[in-house]
Amino acid sequence: MIVWLNGELMDERAARIDPRDRGFLLGDALFETLLARNGNIAFLEEHLVRLWAGANILGIPLPVSTGHLAVACEMVLEANGLIDAPRVALRVTLTRGPGPRGLVPPENPAPTLLISAAESASPPASQSAIIATPRRNALSPTSRLKAAPYLDNLLAREEARARGADEALMLDTSGYVACASVANVFLWEGERLVTPAEECGILPGITRAAVLELAGRLGIDAAEEMIMPQRLPRADGVFLTNSLIGIVPLSRIETHEFEPHRMTARLKAAYELLLEADEDEEGRS
Structure with a gap:
């Protein structure tokens, strides 16, 4: 799988997260799960606005604009050959990034931003x-x-x-x-x-x-x-x-x-x- 990590497309096996990342250590993170059908991402703007609003509440700076994120989501679909797939689950994950030991957030956070994609099964009848x-x-x-x-x-x-x-x-x-x-x-x-x-x-x-x-x-x-x-x-x-x-x-x-x-x-x-x-x-x- 090809992922988008902090502005770069790369194979997931080459992706590296800082071991001090607060998302990994403390769950200091937000995420969005989006549905893409044949390359169209449903309610994309609404999802990214919710991510932006949540980041503001938690004081996590979003390192790119929501418009840039929208383009990055499309890049991940294309890089994984999923543009024509009938159902794809996209996940956007934002963490506060690495920090010192303890609960107090770093004064100048360097957030981690990750986008991944995988084909999604049809929903059940009930x-x-x-x-x-x-x-x-x-x-x-x-x-x-x-x-x-x-x-x-x-x-x-x-x-x-x-x-x-x-x-x-x-x-x-x-x-x-x-x-x-x-x-x-x-x-x-x-x-x-x-x-x-x-x-x-x-x-x-x-x-x-x-x-x-x-x-x-x-x-x-x-x-x-x-x-x-x-x-x-x-x-x-x-x-x-x-x-x-x-x-x-x-x-x-x-x-x-x-x-x-x-x-x-x-x-x-x-x-x-x-x-x-x-x-x-x-x-x-």
Whole structure:
């Protein structure tokens, strides 16, 4: 694989990260995962703006412009022969770079910026989920950032795997539904769409925002609320969203099974049209 590291394309076997890098030692880092289809990177601007905003919050200087990053992403696709691939996962990782021992950041950070790419499988038709033991800390400012420390999410996903499920739904420390290990959560209550509020310590996902916007266009009543887990089995349908899977319904949470909700299919179709329209626009530019 060819990666882009600090401004240079190179074979991944030749890539070297400083052993003092705080991303490696402390998880002092941000990342973005993007979907590319046939060379078009979905919601590229939104992802890079979120990376830039998170870097500002953490005080990590972005060493290149977002425009330069966009070009670098395309360079990685081309260098790996993935321009025509139907589905590619791009990952942009930004760390604070090397620093002295301890927690105090260096006064003049030299950030590490890495872009990699790999072909991505088609999303599943549906998934099953459990309610996981690890909780989201809604009081932590990093809960709303695409930040590198992902151990709680990793433990939640491992718990799901051990219990024979695909995904893990995570509650916040107050007991409200927050998110899945790598996705946002939506519930159908009748034909009303509900998703956990940002106050529950969720990452405000790019696809989540697109779904809420699409719901408004389609005349669907949508709301962000504090959702207790007792509402989950009473829901008429549940689905997950993230940049790679798009919209995927849950067929089961714990032992409760869900029938497909007709409005999920309608939203999925609208989301697909949104991606195709973006691809057509890119093709004409």
